[in-house]
Amino acid sequence: MKAKRISGSGDSESSDPIQDLETARQKIADLEGKNRELKLLLEMTTSHSDAVTAELQQDKEDLELIFETTINHADMLEEELQKKAEDAVKESERKLRLIVEATPVPILILRRAGNEIIYINGRVPILLNAEAERILGQGFDQYFAIEQELPTILADLDAEHSIDHRKAEIKTSDGGLSWVDMSLRTIMFDDEDCVLVALNDITDLVMFNIAASRFVPSEWLGFLQKSSIADLELGDHFSSDNMSVMFSDIRSFTDLSEEMSPAENFEFVNDYLRRVSPIITDHTGMIVKFLGDGxxxxxxxxxxxxxxAGIASLHEVRDYNKFRKRNDLAAIQVGIGLNTGPMMIGMVGYDQRMQGDAFSDAVNLTSRVESLTKHYGASFLITADTKQSLVQVDRYDVRFVDRVRVVGKRQSLDLFEVFNADSRSQRQLKNETLETYQSAVDAFYQGEYEAAQSLLFAVLQRNPSDKVAWNRLLQATRALDEGLSAGSDVTVMSQK
Incomplete structure (x- = not known):
């Protein structure tokens, strides 16, 4: 293989080494310039960062100083406020002590925990008849005549937050008893939950009211919304649409009194009234007045x-007669009349002499009803209004007596006998003959007088002592003799 010859003149992109070197030098110089700029920028950034850091550090130190100053100021302010609050409490307690000491009634302060007496004014030792040293530190509950009365009062205080005029009987150190009118408030005293108690000695007033209640019943004061007999005024009254009134009286009292001396008369009447009067009050009754023997x-x-109350009174009379018989004294008979209706009770008289009384047509009528017990031979008569007011009339032995018109009245009045208090034998006989008796009454008012007579004879044959049946028989006989019609069914009483 043949090698290729490289020819410099023949290349199309031939480079100049010198030129390349210069270019490289220039680039190096540019890089060194940029490097210097970067170093300068870095130095500037570092200097700025140090400045910012120093500034932030200073700000931090300033904030810490401000925070420390604020805390110190807050602590000082809190201490100052606490001191002012304590001073205010002490000043309030100082003023409270001054007020308590200057108050003319006994005042004490109880620590709620344990009901311990922690403060008293100068009047408390006088009330409790004890030295102050013997009272302070003692439990207040030991001074109450009724056990557990103080816890009850404090429970009411928790519910109501304040109590005014609560009457209580307290014991004194010498064993005596006093009545107080109490007012209580919850307070803070010596940084503790306490109770401020004001005591007003009302012993004399209570004793006066107890004595006065023998003349004006306490129930009377309640009706008239009075707290004391001293508050009663002429004309004070109370009205009711449905109230029952009772009159009772000893029969033939005049004959009895003629055989006694004046002293014996008083002793006899008081002995009788002493026995029957509590029975009336025990049955929510209120004695308006005594009418001699009535x-x-x-x-x-x-x-x-x-x-x-009427039935119980007659039972008491029967027991009283047993006592009289043992002492060789004559037996007494009592008549009771009862009516129900609207009436008004109140104070009558004049400025120098007042007494309680009751007024209404129902009251006047009741007095007449009581007087009719002797006429009919019945111990206990009630009106139709009373009978209709009984919730459970079946509890009682009741029978119709008569339809009458009393003196001064135009309207007739139906009367009924209540014989629960009769002797056991009489009560049994009256119940056994009740149906026959009622048939006789029906026949009488239908004008069938002979039939009425026949039925009444049958009743009296079984019970000859039935005085009401005897009276009805006389009416039937008289009507038959006089030829009265069926419409003549009202007995007119010519005397009061």
Whole structure:
């Protein structure tokens, strides 16, 4: 193989070595210039970075200084505010102590934990009849006459946040008892939850009201919305649309009293009233007044209470008669009349002399009903209004007596006998003959007087002591003799 010859003149891209060298030098010079620029830029950047870093460091130091200053200022401000708050509390407590000491009523402060007495004014030792040193540090509950009364009061305080005029009976150190009117407030005292208690000694007022209640019942004050008899004024009154009124009276009292001396009369009447009066109050009744040997009472709540009171009173009279028999004394008989309707109770009289009383047509009518017990020979008569007011009339032994028109009244009145308090034998016989008796009454008001007579004879044959049936028989006989029509069915009472 033959080698090719290279010819310089024959190449189309021949290069000049010198020119290439110059070009390389120029490029090197350019690179060195750029390198110097980069170094300068790097130096400038580094210097700027150092400046920024120094500035940031300074800012950081400044912020740390500001933060430290702020914290120190906040601590100082908090301490100052805390001191002001403590000073304000101390000033409030100082003022509270001054007020408490200057208050003319006993005031004490309890620590809520344990109900310990931690502060008292000068009036408390006088009330509790003990030296201050013996009171401070003691539990307040030990001074209450009723156990667990203070926890109950404090529970109410938690619910209501304040209590005004709570009446309580407290014990004094010498064993005596006093009544106080209490007012309580929750407070902060010496940085503790406490209770401020104001005590007003009302012992004299309570004793006065207890004594006065013998003349004006406490229930009367409640109806008239008065806290004390001293608050009663002439004309104070209370109205009700449905109240029962009772009149009771000892029959033939005049005959009995003629055989006794004045002192014996008082002893007899008071002995009787002492026995039956509590029965009335035990059945929610309120005695309006005593009428010599009689009683006028009202029952504000239910007619049932009044009927139950009447029955219980007659049972008591039976027991009283046993006592009288053992002491060779004559037995007594009592008549009770009961009516229900609207009435008004209140204070009557004049400025220098007042008493409680009840007014209404129902009241006047009841007095007439009571007087009719003697006429019919029944111990206990009630009106139709009372009978209709009974929730469970089946609880009672009741039968119709008569339809009457009393003096001064145009409208007739239906009367019923309640015989639950009769002797066991009489009660049984009246119940056994009740259906026959009622058939006789129906026949009478239908004008079938002969049929009524026949039925009543049957009743009396079984129970000859049934005075109400005897009275109805006399009415039927009189109607038959006088030829009265069926419309003449009202008995007119010519006397009160």
């Amino acid at each position: 009683i006028m009472a009202v029952f504000p709540e239910k007619a049932t209470d009044a009927v139950d």
